[in-house]
Amino acid sequence: MEQLFVFILNMPGWLRITLLLLLILMNYGAAFLVKRSILIVYRRTGSAVEAMNKWRIYKQYFLTTLQFITVILSGFLGGVYFIPFEKTGRIIFMLLVLFFFFIIINVGQLLILDKTYKRIRGTTESLSSQIRDIAFAFLFALVPLGVVRTISLFIRGINIRSGVLRDIIAAAIPIITAFLYIFIFQALYRGLLKAVDLQDERLRELLNGLFDRAGIKKAKLYQWPTRQKKVANALVLGLANPKVFISDYYLENAEPDEIEAIVAHEVGHLKQKHILKRLLYIVAGMYGVLIIGNLMEWYENYTGNEINLYLGLAILLIPFVLYFSVGFLQFCRYQERKADEFALTIGIKPEVMITALLKVARLNHMALKQKKLDEKFQLHPSMARRIGRIEKISGYKYNLRS
Ligand SMILES: [Zn+2]
Structure with a gap:
């Protein structure tokens, strides 16, 4: 694993760029494959419902998964370019790069698939309105990240002496984040829908x-x-x-x-x-992660045994x-x-x-x-x-x- 990181870090620039381009092309290729199989279903059955069901399945399980993997890999590959910046700059730059990747992939796939979709469903939505929806989807996924970041910067800024108070504030972050996210989301949503x-x-x-x-x-x-x-x-x-x-x-x-x-x-x-209740479900999950993390730390301190990094990640992540x-x-x-x-x-x-x-x-x-x-x-x-x-x-x- 560490060797892989060293390799990525020291990779020549041309190879890095080539890999990034390949990742993007893979997403476009996937969209072409999806388009082809949807058209096959549509021609065979003549049913928009069957074609759209296939579409939904491909989109949810194939295109989205591939995109998720692409964004993570591009983060790794592109990460080296962020190193010269200080912390906040690095985050902003990274978000910009992620946004760029997200847009490039989604707009490309939209251009590949749009005609087929319109033909099957008989929709007439303009490309610009669909691109706007893509951009907002990205922003909404990022709002929670931005909120967490702002809160933690703010907490560091007020310089708390008491350890207990610091723990309380740390523990309050998930709940504050969840509620802030909902409020921001709801304040903007009406305008976004143009309702x-x-x-x-x-x-x-x-x-x-x-x-x-x-x-x-x-x-x-x-x-x-x-x-x-x-x-x-x-x-x-x-x-x-x-x-x-x-x-x-x-x-x-x-x-x-x-x-x-x-x-x-x-x-x-x-x-x-x-x-x-949905919000509380999510908040409870965030506390669950915090508690498991603390328990593992406590176990390590108490027994002196170190939990293997990958095992620890598995216990937390699965x-x-x-x-x-x-x-x-x-x-x-x-x-x-x-x-x-x-x-x-x-x-x-x-x-x-x-x-x-x-x-x-x-x-x-x-x-x-x-x-x-x-x-x-x-x-x-x-x-x-x-x-x-x-x-x-x-x-x-x-x-x-x-
Ligand atoms: Zn409902």
């Missing part, structure tokens, strides 16, 4: 009734433009001041009672404080990765189920809930079923599973084939 107040007055009245029935504070209702990218969705944000967003593509294509059913699901998230990936997703799917159930308890008819969900699936060209393993890596249960669940608790039978 406006929900226009339809009668619909607003209908939806406001849901909050009364749930016995919670009314959320502000917004709509955001998605006609060009054909996204049919609703989402909810906010800890203290809840906001519900409904995409106009869904508003235009769904009946009022279907929109009501979808928003009732979001009201379920609010009533059961799901956002707060539960951490599982907790934040599969575990978190499982927790989210549990909440989705609960939100569906809640919608029924405030008077949404099961048949309306089901047609509302089917419409979401149809408008988004979303497959109803997923393979079991695939489903474990999704934020939502498959539509088929959600519908099955609604049928089970309501006793209503919907004929999926009709």
